[in-house]
Amino acid sequence: MWVNGKKKVEALEYSRALQFGDGCFTTIAVISGKALMLKAHLKRLRENCERLLMNDPDFIKLENEINSIAVKQKKAVLKVILITSDGMNGRGYSRGCNHASTRIILLLPWPTHYIKLQKTGVRLFTSPIRLARNPFFAGMKHLNRLEQVLIRQHIDYKGGDEALVLDTKGIVIECCTANLFWRKQNDIYTPCLNESGVEGIMRNYFITQLVASGQVCNIANYSREDVLQADEVTICNALMPVLPVYAIDNVYFNTGLLYKQFYETCCKYYNLHCNDHD
Incomplete structure (x- = not known):
């Protein structure tokens, strides 16, 4: 230290x-x-x-x-x-x-376990712990992480990899340690973080890359049902950096175009900015 x-x-x-x-x-x-x-x-x-x-x-x-x-x-x-x-x-x-x-x-x-999860995908369980809505703290990565501690406890209890986390009004926000994207046909979505959640570095990077490629990323308030109707779901953070979701609770998804696009974007970035990548 x-x-x-x-x-x-x-x-x-x-x-x-x-x-x-x-x-x-x-x-x-x-x-x-x-x-x-x-x-x-x-x-x-x-x-x-x-x-x-x-x-x-x-x-x-x-x-x-x-x-x-x-x-x-x-x-x-x-x-x-x-x-x-x-x-x-x-x-x-x-x-x-x-x-x-x-x-x-x-x-x-x-964290070496992300390499395995890139191949197997991750399973999310809907967390019973809801995030408080507070626009002043929304997006920040402050040191008050008790909500995430309890969300992680629930993940460990359920035996899942990550959680689908909602706020106190039932709006989808993020995962415990990652942000969330999903695709339905050709449309791409990610939750609005104006009321709660963490504005992740990879989330912002992917949004920027989507815009640069002429694609639209819909950012708004969505329900759990909106996510469950997706064709595919991915999660991301600075270390993963992106993982495919194969299931949320008992609803299953296939790895598809969005994950492959994000993964290839990360590989290009690493190859450009690093001497080697394994």
Whole structure:
């Protein structure tokens, strides 16, 4: 673990992040010594800091720190966490007069199970845990992840791979750790995230690529039934980076054109930005 560029081993036991979830984070794929989509990750962190009223954590230093760690890795994951410093000795909600931000970088092993799931596909179960609707926090990857913890518990209990997650009004939002796309005939859809959910790096990348190729990605509020009527469903995040869905509950799907298009898009990106990809 690196804290403000210095390697640390002690826990931040009085951290506001620990007590209140006061901060934000992003998870970056590292392949062949390069932090993939780094500009997009830094842009999201900057926007999240602004929305959380956090001071600038010095993004130039942060980018240099990420690159210096990534360059030594063939395949790994960097989790970058930005938290507010303890301005009130770790007590009370107020940040006090100390609004400085702390940069934390965790070096984690590469998740190898995604390779298998690219071949077998994933099964989603509809989660009984609903996401709260709050436009102020919608799209952000803040440190308050208790909803996702409980969603993951349900996935483990059901024996599935991921979850289809709805909000408190029954609108489809995302998965536990991924965003969602689906295709019905030639039409492509993904949920609107104006009220809840996480605006994923890969989600935005795929939307941009669809627009660039002249395709329309319909972004609106959809029900579970809308998704179940799809011809195919895919999920994505920065590490997967895209996986086909073979079933949601007891409804089954075939891998099709959308997954192949997204997969080929990822391969082109990796081949362009990495020395090798395995």
